[in-house]
Amino acid sequence: MQRHNFSAGPCILPKSVMEQAAAAVLDFNDSGLSLIEISHRSPDFVSVIEEARSLALELLGLENQGYQALFLQGGASTGFLMTAFNLLQNKAGYLNTGTWSSKAIKEAKLFGKVEELASSKNANFNYIPKGYAVPKGLDFVHLTSNNTIFGTQLFEFPETDCPLVCDMSSDIFSRELDFSQFDLIYAGAQKNMGPAGTTLVVVKEEILGQVSRTIPSMMDFQVHIAKDSMFNTPSVFAVYTSMLTLRWLKDLGGIKAIAPINDKKAELLYNEIDRNPLFTGFAKTDDRSKMNATFNLVDASGKERFDQLWQKAGINGLAGHRSVGGYRASMYNALPIDSVQVLVDVIQSFEKDY
Numbered sequence: 512m513q514r515h516n517f518s519a520g521p522c523i524l525p526k527s528v529m530e531q532a533a534a535a536v537l538d539f540n541d542s543g544l545s546l547i548e549i550s551h552r553s554p555d556f557v558s559v560i561e562e563a564r565s566l567a568l569e570l571l572g573l574e575n576q577g578y579q580a581l582f583l584q585g586g587a588s589t590g591f592l593m594t595a596f597n598l599l600q601n602k603a604g605y606l607n608t609g610t611w612s613s614k615a616i617k618e619a620k621l622f623g624k625v626e627e628l629a630s631s632k633n634a635n636f637n638y639i640p641k642g643y644a645v646p647k648g649l650d651f652v653h654l655t656s657n658n659t660i661f662g663t664q665l666f667e668f669p670e671t672d673c674p675l676v677c678d679m680s681s682d683i684f685s686r687e688l689d690f691s692q693f694d695l696i697y698a699g700a701q702k703n704m705g706p707a708g709t710t711l712v713v714v715k716e717e718i719l720g721q722v723s724r725t726i727p728s729m730m731d732f733q734v735h736i737a738k739d740s741m742f743n744t745p746s747v748f749a750v751y752t753s754m755l756t757l758r759w760l761k762d763l764g765g766i767k768a769i770a771p772i773n774d775k776k777a778e779l780l781y782n783e784i785d786r787n788p789l790f791t792g793f794a795k796t797d798d799r800s801k802m803n804a805t806f807n808l809v810d811a812s813g814k815e816r817f818d819q820l821w822q823k824a825g826i827n828g829l830a831g832h833r834s835v836g837g838y839r840a841s842m843y844n845a846l847p848i849d850s851v852q853v854l855v856d857v858i859q860s861f862e863k864d865y
């Protein structure tokens with residue numbers, strides 16, 4: 512049965528990437544050896560991580576502008592910690608738009624003062640706060656560009672007189688932005704990039720080295736930069752697979768080519784949710800995420816029937832996160848529009864039978 516994978520992460524990756532990654536586990540570059548049994552310092556692997564680092568900067572349009580790309584471990588959750596370790600001297604501003612922002616705030620409080628610039632907690636994070644003031648003189652401002660759980664996304668970014676930090680775990684490489692407005696971007700690989708196990712960090716070098724504390728080596732961005740992202744053994748399989756996905760995206764035409772496809776997928780699904788009287792969207796219309804659509808049945812008594820229908824259609828990963836309930840359709844870069852059409856067809860056939 513053909514599967515349609517709407518999983519929120521780990522999630523669908525391009526089929527061609529998975530085929531190449533699987534082949535490299537058996538025989539890497541016709542060496543007779545597996546990707547996962549050779550030294551990470553072998554020239555073949557060094558060229559993989561170098562290509563991954565340079566493709567990341569190229570696709571974001573950040574080459575030759577003082578940025579470094581790193582492939583680290585510990586997930587975006589370690590990014591919460593490393594951000595504060597490396598940048599928080601006195602006080603930082605955080606926009607609280609969901610579970611992941613809240614977790615980032617919790618970690619930052621271990622290192623200094625945190626000012627919550629605004630929060631949408633009062634409405635279970637179903638919108639993005641707007642019009643909040645950003646005080647001058649903060650060490651940095653931290654945002655979460657896409658709220659994977661609640662299905663909201665930032666479409667406007669504040670002007671700041673300090674470094675701007677963004678957790679882009681669930682929408683990196685999905686839409687065109689001026690990425691040079693950010694000084695630090697981090698993203699767990701397991702949505703638009705690769706398998707779980709590595710985190711992409713893109714950082715403007717000039718913002719580092721300003722805090723007075725001693726930073727443990729593994730937490731120190733400057734240490735990882737000095738060692739070309741090989742301070743310790745990188746997660747070779749995750750880095751290799753991420754590199755293949757970045758190559759796939761470049762061959763497709765880059766973010767410029769994938770962004771309109773992502774727009775079409777989101778439009779197809781949201782139009783149906785808005786048209787269909789049996790369904791309702793969770794997030795405020797203007798703030799709806801193009802990556803994660805959260806919605807629910809108006810009448811919960813239809814749940815069993817609807818669940819049967821989508822499962823029978825080969826759809827995977829549609830159950831909503833426990834803090835929102837209902838359904839969540841994650842439509843990352845590798846999800847074909849045909850899969851979204853299958854979901855729309857299921858929603859319509861549920862309506863017909865109702």
Ligand code: PMP
Nearest residue numbers: 586587588611659678680681699
């Ligand atoms: N930030 C966002 C926006 C996420 O979606 C996630 C995980 N889904 C995280 C942070 C945490 O990432 P990790 O599990 O890699 O630590």
